[in-house]
Amino acid sequence: MTEVCTLSYCYLCLKSGCRYVSKAAPKTQVECDYDGPAMKTQVPGPRSQELTKQLGEIQNVGAVNFFCNYNESRGNYLVDVDGNRMLDLYTQISSIPLGYNHPALIKLMAHPDNLSTIVNRPALGILPPGNFPEKLMESLLSVAPSGMTRVQTMACGSCSNENAYKAMFIWYRNKERGHNTPSAEDLSSCMVNQGPGCPDLSILSFMGGFHGRTLGCLATTHSKAIHKVDVPSLDWPIAPFPKLKYPLEEFARENAQEEARCLEEAEDQIVKWRHKGKPVAGIVIEPIQAEGGDNHASPEFFKSLRNIARKHGCAFHVDEVQTGGGCTGKFWAHEHWGMDDPGDIVSFSKKLLTGGFYHKNELQPYRIFNTWMGDPSKNLFLTEVLNVIRTENLLEEVTRSGKALLNGLYELQTQYPGILSRARGQGTFCAIDVCDDATRTSIILKARNKGVVLGGCGDRSIRFRPALVFKEYHVHLFLNIFNDVLAQHK
Amino acid sequence: MTEVCTLSYCYLCLKSGCRYVSKAAPKTQVECDYDGPAMKTQVPGPRSQELTKQLGEIQNVGAVNFFCNYNESRGNYLVDVDGNRMLDLYTQISSIPLGYNHPALIKLMAHPDNLSTIVNRPALGILPPGNFPEKLMESLLSVAPSGMTRVQTMACGSCSNENAYKAMFIWYRNKERGHNTPSAEDLSSCMVNQGPGCPDLSILSFMGGFHGRTLGCLATTHSKAIHKVDVPSLDWPIAPFPKLKYPLEEFARENAQEEARCLEEAEDQIVKWRHKGKPVAGIVIEPIQAEGGDNHASPEFFKSLRNIARKHGCAFHVDEVQTGGGCTGKFWAHEHWGMDDPGDIVSFSKKLLTGGFYHKNELQPYRIFNTWMGDPSKNLFLTEVLNVIRTENLLEEVTRSGKALLNGLYELQTQYPGILSRARGQGTFCAIDVCDDATRTSIILKARNKGVVLGGCGDRSIRFRPALVFKEYHVHLFLNIFNDVLAQHK
Numbered sequence: 013m014t015e016v017c018t019l020s021y022c023y024l025c026l027k028s029g030c031r032y033v034s035k036a037a038p039k040t041q042v043e044c045d046y047d048g049p050a051m052k053t054q055v056p057g058p059r060s061q062e063l064t065k066q067l068g069e070i071q072n073v074g075a076v077n078f079f080c081n082y083n084e085s086r087g088n089y090l091v092d093v094d095g096n097r098m099l100d101l102y103t104q105i106s107s108i109p110l111g112y113n114h115p116a117l118i119k120l121m122a123h124p125d126n127l128s129t130i131v132n133r134p135a136l137g138i139l140p141p142g143n144f145p146e147k148l149m150e151s152l153l154s155v156a157p158s159g160m161t162r163v164q165t166m167a168c169g170s171c172s173n174e175n176a177y178k179a180m181f182i183w184y185r186n187k188e189r190g191h192n193t194p195s196a197e198d199l200s201s202c203m204v205n206q207g208p209g210c211p212d213l214s215i216l217s218f219m220g221g222f223h224g225r226t227l228g229c230l231a232t233t234h235s236k237a238i239h240k241v242d243v244p245s246l247d248w249p250i251a252p253f254p255k256l257k258y259p260l261e262e263f264a265r266e267n268a269q270e271e272a273r274c275l276e277e278a279e280d281q282i283v284k285w286r287h288k289g290k291p292v293a294g295i296v297i298e299p300i301q302a303e304g305g306d307n308h309a310s311p312e313f314f315k316s317l318r319n320i321a322r323k324h325g326c327a328f329h330v331d332e333v334q335t336g337g338g339c340t341g342k343f344w345a346h347e348h349w350g351m352d353d354p355g356d357i358v359s360f361s362k363k364l365l366t367g368g369f370y371h372k373n374e375l376q377p378y379r380i381f382n383t384w385m386g387d388p389s390k391n392l393f394l395t396e397v398l399n400v401i402r403t404e405n406l407l408e409e410v411t412r413s414g415k416a417l418l419n420g421l422y423e424l425q426t427q428y429p430g431i432l433s434r435a436r437g438q439g440t441f442c443a444i445d446v447c448d449d450a451t452r453t454s455i456i457l458k459a460r461n462k463g464v465v466l467g468g469c470g471d472r473s474i475r476f477r478p479a480l481v482f483k484e485y486h487v488h489l490f491l492n493i494f495n496d497v498l499a500q501h502k
Numbered sequence: 503m504t505e506v507c508t509l510s511y512c513y514l515c516l517k518s519g520c521r522y523v524s525k526a527a528p529k530t531q532v533e534c535d536y537d538g539p540a541m542k543t544q545v546p547g548p549r550s551q552e553l554t555k556q557l558g559e560i561q562n563v564g565a566v567n568f569f570c571n572y573n574e575s576r577g578n579y580l581v582d583v584d585g586n587r588m589l590d591l592y593t594q595i596s597s598i599p600l601g602y603n604h605p606a607l608i609k610l611m612a613h614p615d616n617l618s619t620i621v622n623r624p625a626l627g628i629l630p631p632g633n634f635p636e637k638l639m640e641s642l643l644s645v646a647p648s649g650m651t652r653v654q655t656m657a658c659g660s661c662s663n664e665n666a667y668k669a670m671f672i673w674y675r676n677k678e679r680g681h682n683t684p685s686a687e688d689l690s691s692c693m694v695n696q697g698p699g700c701p702d703l704s705i706l707s708f709m710g711g712f713h714g715r716t717l718g719c720l721a722t723t724h725s726k727a728i729h730k731v732d733v734p735s736l737d738w739p740i741a742p743f744p745k746l747k748y749p750l751e752e753f754a755r756e757n758a759q760e761e762a763r764c765l766e767e768a769e770d771q772i773v774k775w776r777h778k779g780k781p782v783a784g785i786v787i788e789p790i791q792a793e794g795g796d797n798h799a800s801p802e803f804f805k806s807l808r809n810i811a812r813k814h815g816c817a818f819h820v821d822e823v824q825t826g827g828g829c830t831g832k833f834w835a836h837e838h839w840g841m842d843d844p845g846d847i848v849s850f851s852k853k854l855l856t857g858g859f860y861h862k863n864e865l866q867p868y869r870i871f872n873t874w875m876g877d878p879s880k881n882l883f884l885t886e887v888l889n890v891i892r893t894e895n896l897l898e899e900v901t902r903s904g905k906a907l908l909n910g911l912y913e914l915q916t917q918y919p920g921i922l923s924r925a926r927g928q929g930t931f932c933a934i935d936v937c938d939d940a941t942r943t944s945i946i947l948k949a950r951n952k953g954v955v956l957g958g959c960g961d962r963s964i965r966f967r968p969a970l971v972f973k974e975y976h977v978h979l980f981l982n983i984f985n986d987v988l989a990q991h992k
Contacts, residue, residue, distance in 0.1 A: 226660070227716070
């Protein structure tokens with residue numbers, strides 16, 4: 013069991029140069045975690061309800077779960093404003109890499125050299141700080157996907173994908189022209205949104221995919237109707253994503269057939285849209301469809317799709333906004349494909365703390381620009397996150413915890429076949445289906461009142477997105493509570 | 503003349519509770535500024551050039567001016583990595599409200615309570631921090647535009663406008679339906695990007711306008727072809743923005759005619775697009791077209807346009823991303839119109855440190871959501887920025903400095919009629935035209951080598967975007983250097 017420390021204590025001892033090291037930890041590992049959930053009220057409690065009412069006067073609170081005390085949250089535990097302490101398997105929609113208030117990040121804040129990076133947000137595209145190349149090397153480039161040496165930061169996931177699409181369009185037009193210089197007609201027609209300057213190019217996406225909710229991204233997002241309805245869109249092609257049976261290894265033959273069907277359809281769409289006069293400049297896909305319901309596909313599927321992209325001259329964009337950052341047991345989910353040349357573009361955000369995208373040399377994103385182009389203070393934190401991932405061997409931990417989690421889910425679905433099915437996962441990036449949406453909601457709310465934060469995805473899945481510091485100990489803690497909840501539903 | 507302090511000194515004295523107060527300052531004003539430019543090399547100097555080469559291996563550096571030492575930058579002075587200290591009239595494309603390393607912001611960083619806000623970035627839409635409503639009240643709502651009590655934060659300017667457009671589309675569809683619930687057909691058709699779920703609605707924008715560079719925003723941006731070329735767009739209407747003569751008061755009659763022409767054209771476009779089956783859900787406009795060349799229009803123009811929007815049932819979106827935050831002498835540029843009901847949506851970013859948009863109650867942005875929805879650490883800084891604006895009467899200072907600046911520009915254009923023309927401005931948000939683009943570039947580079955950072959906009963304008971702490975003293979410092987540069991060009 014881990015000792016508990018308060019944030020101010022952490023901060024103070026870090027400032028004075030000492031390190032708070034858990035006595036239980038064998039290595040140089042810095043720990044700062046509570047020893048389990050502790051519930052004082054139902055969630056949302058009275059304070060959260062009061063604050064929801066207050067915030068409701070200012071903005072839409074339809075999606076607010078409860079209000080948090082981030083000061084008191086620590087490691088895998090999220091503390092709310094009513095003093096409830098919950099084991100967090102959702103981590104702010106999968107965006108907290110090392111849990112809450114990791115001492116390494118607090119320490120970074122205490123260093124006076126870092127103050128000016130946080131206080132003065134520069135326009136990175138024109139006036140980068142002197143340490144920007146070095147920080148990019150230490151952070152994003154130290155985990156660059158195979159074949160990619162270039163990276164562009166952005167402020168969020170949607171901006172990352174929007175700008176990645178633009179890079180693919182510009183690359184495609186340069187290829188069509190045979191050079192990089194737009195014609196006078198290109199330049200004049202684009203000013204009034206018309207071709208040839210604004211070309212009728214398209215991006216191929218997949219049913220069930222999620223790539224963000226700004227207009228360009230939204231045209232490639234097909235996970236939930238409520239994300240898309242009432243917003244104008246673009247007539248771009250959409251291919252089916254394989255609907256596989258789990259566990260994958262038990263249904264290898266059927267799954268391969270399903271994947272072949274989807275690949276054929278994807279290629280058909282590319283041909284069809286070319287004939288329509290709206291050629292596919294790029295294909296965008298998630299290694300695991302996350303918002304859409306944790307839909308997996310095999311490495312062979314992605315290899316074949318990559319070849320289809322090559323064959324038809326489309327760029328291949330791997331969207332790792334949710335899968336990137338170590339949660340699958342490898343830093344990038346596409347590493348599981350075992351390819352030297354996994355894509356032309358890999359976009360990221362969430363656990364990487366900054367948005368952005370890697371790209372191959374050929375896809376020089378000239379003319380990709382905005383005021384902030386990301387935020388170097390986030391790179392600073394990312395550098396430290398990567399250090400911790402390395403020194404604490406967190407990818408191994410994720411693999412170990414992930415196995416325990418998936419095995420536990422297999423056991424539970426055997427035990428509760430009327431409620432649970434289709435357990436699946438890679439690393440701790442796991443999910444399980446619930447018999448129906450109402451039961452799912454009820455399970456998630458009951459789990460929360462027992463001190464476990466979960467999230468849903470797709471029509472009736474629960475997705476598990478713990479931080480990288482989620483250990484086997486936490487897995488068993490979670491499985492016990494989850495079992496209690498399920499027993500009540502039986 | 504102001505005393506100089508180092509950042510670490512500032513930080514140390516703030517931590518220990520004392521305040522570094524300039525002896526020259528009459529009030530409680532905290533100052534931290536250098537006493538003038540100091541140049542050691544040409545800009546970019548050797549170190550900047552070396553870093554540009556390094557960064558060029560990682561990303562496109564076509565727009566990089568030079569590399570900065572943000573640690574040593576202070577107040578109105580930007581210091582580069584070669585030790586050059588420059589008076590900054592561009593402030594990271596108008597996004598640094600109080601100059602560099604303002605002591606109030608440094609102080610905020612030293613407070614342990616703020617650590618967790620910076621270290622743990624929450625998913626604001628589902629798990630906001632307990633102090634979020636309070637911080638919104640203290641910051642954004644304390645400067646809410648007339649008639650607007652609701653605000654949604656976003657990560658950057660483009661996301662702010664993208665989501666504001668979505669809010670207008672959803673509002674318009676709700677109005678068309680007579681209720682807020684999409685039909686089954688809406689929901690099924692939108693999943694494949696088709697109507698009626700993805701409706702053929704449009705946004706009316708203006709030639710010369712700039713609203714961001716993601717796909718939706720880019721369809722309303724018409725400032726430079728190079729921003730738009732090679733990116734697919736939407737067939738949305740575009741009206742002419744008035745091309746006025748300056749000084750405005752000298753050409754009142756001609757300018758009124760030009761504005762009438764543009765208003766008529768705008769209304770025609772709305773009618774035309776409705777007949778085309780692509781009704782205009784909203785009109786988006788900047789109070790001063792910034793990127794497009796600092797184009798002004800009269801309060802009467804905006805009042806009439808607001809009425810046209812009302813008449814045709816279009817939402818009216820005022821984009822204050824560049825004009826907001828005090829640089830025109832009022833907190834919002836639209837306050838100069840003197841209207842109780844200036845718009846339905848006001849979007850912001852840059853000097854506000856966080857992106858986002860205010861909106862009227864009727865435009866409830868249900869279904870506006872993403873993972874981060876902004877960043878509460880930026881609200882924290884914004885609260886402090888607003889405190890400083892109030893306690894130091896910075897809007898008055900801006901008005902005073904702005905007058906001195908514009909008068910100085912008038913004098914210079916009289917003195918150098920072959921080079922300069924069309925001086926114009928509101929507060930310190932000023933601009934002047936140069937005879938041609940090549941001369942403009944040469945002037946900007948020469949000014950930089952003499953220790954003044956300037957930026958361009960439009961085809962041949964120089965825009966002035968100093969921080970709110972730019973005093974009359976700095977105006978005269980600038981005008982002297984600018985005069986020297988112009989004398990060389992004569």
